[in-house]
Amino acid sequence: MSSKIIVITTIILLIISFSVLFVIEAKNHDFDYKKSWSVVYFENPRDNSLDFTIENHEGEKMEYDYEILIDDKKVAEDEVGIEKGAKQEIIPVLDLYKNSPANITIEVSAKDLKYRIYKNLGI
């Protein structure tokens, strides 16, 4: 009888542990659950296009300011509000063929956060 109690108790303890671990993993695997981070990236990293996306995983709605700089000169700026867990694709309209720029930088900021992506086109 004692053996059966030990085996059954172990099974119960294991089922509880497995369930708790499974739920903890599933929740924490989420990009937003108890997390605070953002990301900015080019939609097409392999070519010269400047379409970029901002993702908000800060845990709240955020207002992101962004600036576009061509060879360190600001040519455009705007702001975009993004809901928690959402993302926004931005398609800049720039005439790049006039000056053949060497570097195009996109700086995104929100509160004390700052992200910078760029393409060095002159190399």
Add this chain to the structure above:
Amino acid sequence: MIFDLTKLIITIPFIFILPGFFILLAIFGWKNYRVSFFEKAILVVPMSVISLDFLILLLDRMKIFLSGPVLVAVIIAFCLTCYIIFQLRFGKKGGKKDDGENAAQDPFDFSRWQTIFILISLFLAIFIRATYFSDTIVPSATDMGHHMFWVQKIIDTGSLPDYGMPDFIIGEHTIFAAVNLVSGASVMGAMPMIVLFFMNIAGIFALAMLAGRMFESPKIAAAAFFAAGVLYAINAPQGKYVSGGVVGNILGNMLIPAALYFLYWAFSEKNSVFAGLFLFSLTGLLYSHHLSSFILLYSATAIVLTYLALNFTRIFKIIGDWLKIFLKPFPIVVLVFALCFLLFVFTPSYFNSAAVGQATGAPTKITRVGLNLSQLEINAGSARLILGALGFALLLAGLQRKEYKYGFTLAWAAVIFLMSWKPAWLYVNVPSNRIGNYLFLPFSLLAAYGLAEFIGFFRKSTTAFFSTVLLFVLLFFVITDGLSDSAEAFKIRPQFQEAVQTFHSAQYLAEKLDTSQDILLKDHVNIYGDSWYKLFFMKDYKYPLSRGMLSRYIDPTKPREICTRDMITIPETEAAKKCFSETGVNFLALNAQLEGNSFEKYPEFSKVYSSNYISVFKRN
């Protein structure tokens, strides 16, 4: 989520209990007085793991696409076959006739206090581990990532992979692939760690079963749950090996005690069925982990030689008895079955003379010349080592040459100790710290014996006060030192935020890159969970390239590839530029706060991705 969890909870017993239950039913019948309910409840897990491996290997050999329905059908067919064998062998008697008169004393008939002690030990063992795992449960461990790549390969292709290297063994991956195929539980989730957690607990039970059976003592079996399950529950090769995905060791720690249990029964009871099951377990272990198989073969050899040495005057009679045990139909059938599998169905990738040559002989590296005593103490744990030494001394003092338990325990502990301490003496050429991890097995057994005997000794003592004080001092030391690592379970900082950012960057790159043209290099040194990158691409085991730990680039015995290091560490140098040109690397994933910052000053790179933790650069 609840539905996925339910499927996983149902799948685990279906895969890891059902096949073992039916194979034991076919062998021992419904009620067998030789093997107790407790032992059968423990043995179902290793028997299931081995059976599952054989079934999957056979399916693959028959070129049958591995899928969930196929596995479910094959497992059910296997169980039905075993049930038919059971009916044919035992009929309505259900196996009751077997050994009824020679019923062995059940060493697992625990008293109330022993039951309570075991339940507390198990609660602590499971609770401490689960608490530790709760902070590491999101996939991130390097070894686990490497293993899960191969598991995903099996899932995607429906067939077993050709590793092309001796580092991986098929049994390390089949169990996870089977759980995924049947339940759908992702390999990039909690499933791998849950399966290993289950195997780890099954290993503790297996060791307690071995202890109980060898010493025919419920109190030693109870003490084994404490020595193996509670002491150093987090340190290697326990919790840290589960969360780290050291699959082979975890499986080995379950299968080695099971195999030795069968060997002990075979010798002590002169029973050919157990001899066959020993061969079955050994074959299963060969498909699960090479180092554990190596340890088992050395251990079994040491046990056999020690027993023969202790009974030198009867050596020919003993060998004759053993031959009689092993040269019976059942072990011969198992042996032929094992050889057929190894030769014609699936030969493990490490089965070649080069691998055997590398593992045996004089140590060739500084890491293989043996551990010093303080390293051994760290490996086994001070409390376990002291209790084990006490157990060793008590066993040696009461040595009875004819009884197998003495030869088994002493030889097992001695051979693993020597393999770790002075490997050259035994022609062992394997990293010593990896062997040292196996000290846990025999020393837990000896510690259980030492603890139980020590408590019994002081109970009998006439000076109750003195004995109680001594006992409490020992227990205080054992518990404080043995549980010191468990405190870690409650204070580690989860790195879930870093892990998900790693996954996000990997997902981004997997979507945007053309892997037929783009070559990605990632930084293993400073990116958490980076080994899981390859699961997003599923291109090749070595894709993406990786900057490894810096010590790996220094090898006085042979030149090492250094491009993966230089392209991140010194990308502006001519040497690195040559590397970029030779390897074709044009994307780099780096830690945003470290190399990510320094890379911004190099004009030939564009920064295409920026998060708090990861930066991705493209070489123009």
